[in-house]
Amino acid sequence: MTEIRHHLTDALMIGYCAGTLPEGFNLVVATHISLCDECRARMHEFESVGGEILADELPQAMSDQSLSDTLDMIEAGDIAEQAASAYIRPETTNLAQSSSNVPLPLQDYIGSDLDKVKWRKVGGGVKQAILKTSKTASVRLLHIPAGAAVPDHGHRGTELTLVLQGAFSDETDRFGAGDIEVANEDLNHQPVAEAGVDCICLAATDAPLRFNSWIPRIAQPFLRI
Amino acid sequence: MANKPRIKCMMTRTSTLMKSNQPTAQDAQSATQILKHGTPNSVPIKEVAVKASPQSDRMAWVTQMTAIRDDKDRSAFAEIFGHFAPRVKGFLMKSGASSDLAEDVTQEVMATLWRKAHMFDPTKASVSTWIFTIARNRRIDVLRKQRRPEPEDLPWGPEAEPDQEDVMALQQECEQLGEALAALPEKQKDLIVRAYYGDLTHNEIAEQTGLPLGTIKSRIRLALERLRHQMK
Numbered sequence: 049m050t051e052i053r054h055h056l057t058d059a060l061m062i063g064y065c066a067g068t069l070p071e072g073f074n075l076v077v078a079t080h081i082s083l084c085d086e087c088r089a090r091m092h093e094f095e096s097v098g099g100e101i102l103a104d105e106l107p108q109a110m111s112d113q114s115l116s117d118t119l120d121m122i123e124a125g126d127i128a129e130q131a132a133s134a135y136i137r138p139e140t141t142n143l144a145q146s147s148s149n150v151p152l153p154l155q156d157y158i159g160s161d162l163d164k165v166k167w168r169k170v171g172g173g174v175k176q177a178i179l180k181t182s183k184t185a186s187v188r189l190l191h192i193p194a195g196a197a198v199p200d201h202g203h204r205g206t207e208l209t210l211v212l213q214g215a216f217s218d219e220t221d222r223f224g225a226g227d228i229e230v231a232n233e234d235l236n237h238q239p240v241a242e243a244g245v246d247c248i249c250l251a252a253t254d255a256p257l258r259f260n261s262w263i264p265r266i267a268q269p270f271l272r273i
Numbered sequence: 274m275a276n277k278p279r280i281k282c283m284m285t286r287t288s289t290l291m292k293s294n295q296p297t298a299q300d301a302q303s304a305t306q307i308l309k310h311g312t313p314n315s316v317p318i319k320e321v322a323v324k325a326s327p328q329s330d331r332m333a334w335v336t337q338m339t340a341i342r343d344d345k346d347r348s349a350f351a352e353i354f355g356h357f358a359p360r361v362k363g364f365l366m367k368s369g370a371s372s373d374l375a376e377d378v379t380q381e382v383m384a385t386l387w388r389k390a391h392m393f394d395p396t397k398a399s400v401s402t403w404i405f406t407i408a409r410n411r412r413i414d415v416l417r418k419q420r421r422p423e424p425e426d427l428p429w430g431p432e433a434e435p436d437q438e439d440v441m442a443l444q445q446e447c448e449q450l451g452e453a454l455a456a457l458p459e460k461q462k463d464l465i466v467r468a469y470y471g472d473l474t475h476n477e478i479a480e481q482t483g484l485p486l487g488t489i490k491s492r493i494r495l496a497l498e499r500l501r502h503q504m505k
Contacts, residue, residue, distance in 0.1 A: 057479065058479075058484070059478040059479035060475075062468050062478050063468075063475060063478060065409075065469075066409065066468060066470070066471060067409040067410065067412060067417075067421065067471070068468075068471040069475075070419075071420055071421070074420075074421050074422050078421075078422040078423055078424045079422070079424075082424045085497055088424065088427075088497060089490070089493045089494045091424070092497075093484075093486050093489055093490060093493060095398065095405065096399065096402050096447055096489055096493075097450065097465065097469070097484055097486075098402065098405040098406070098409065098469050099398065099399050099401040099402025099403070099404070099405045099406075100402075100447065100450055100451040100454050101454070101465075101466055101469050102360055102361070102401050102402075102404060102405040102408065103399075103401040103451060104455070105361075106360075107359030107360050107362075108359050108362040108363040108366055108375070109359060110358050110362060110376060110379065111376055114354075114358065114376065114379075114380060115355075115358075118354065118358075118383050118384055119347065119350070121380060121381070122384050122387045122388070125384065125388060151425055152424075153422035153423060153424060153425065156420075181420075182419045182420075184419075254475075
């Protein structure tokens, strides 16, 4: 894989590590971290800050029987685990998944093969597949034919676009596999896929996109983007 | 594996603790003590330990995690429970949980700590960081009723037992991180804390910058590089 040049912002890192992002954003962030050791290291740093905040937290008294209740819960769980031990899967199954072209967090949503995604046409050769997440953000896969453009659009909220395959360029820069673009209200952009390989992206928004020509705007309710 | 006896010599505090796989009257007694004093040790001893070196406390928690993992040591668990459970409860209540809900979720968090003790890596996280991540995930499940996709895990290499020098170095840097956070101007510290409790919008978080991450940055990268190297 080529070197990743576009990383997560500090604000996204804090939101992810604090657990305050919508599920769709969490999915894009977790997928990027699976591909990017730099951001994996940053995740541990930002979690360490959370650890220090917890360590500094004002203690709230637990009830009298809380420790013995917890030990009972553990014991019950241990017994259940022993009974099921023959069926326990190993915790890390990376070897089995290494043949997949889909990072592990995304596999829970789309399966293990990008070629088996069920695409829907959205015009101009561009296809999408909307993923099922909580309604707080919408997240989808975009399939942009090599050399094609996604309609020019702006955003009301934040839009995250993670490249899984191929590359695209817009007014700001070039984004290759593993790169993430974080766009806010100020950015009006028209991503164009590079020639050669079709570009596949994972994109999440916390508000509907705003297309700048009137045809996509009318189509917007039907496309659900 | 060869490193384990070294930890135990270093941490004489835990070597005097009773080890048992069954709940005992002493467990119950320490539970009561926890509720009164917030820690299973008597208060004066704890205070001396804190004054002597907060660093030794952190290493003691790492040792207790090892004892939970290897020996299912209930008294080690009681120590960690006594210190952290009331803080986890405070964290959950600040995040919007009622006292009763926070109590229940805290018990689940501490039970998860026991069950997943083998996944704790002291070269990448302090015990409080690890507990924070468990509590955060339960908070998302219970309070926000959402899934939280996790990054693909890096598998453990053949040398699963971490080097003690690396462990101590990371724990020390977490201590320094805590001190650096405490030393921040009140307003900035307040913003960071509120961001972690989910009290700020994404834009508000984006406006505030500059976490005092210090040397922990290079330490964590070192740990990850080593892991990558082992995977090859």
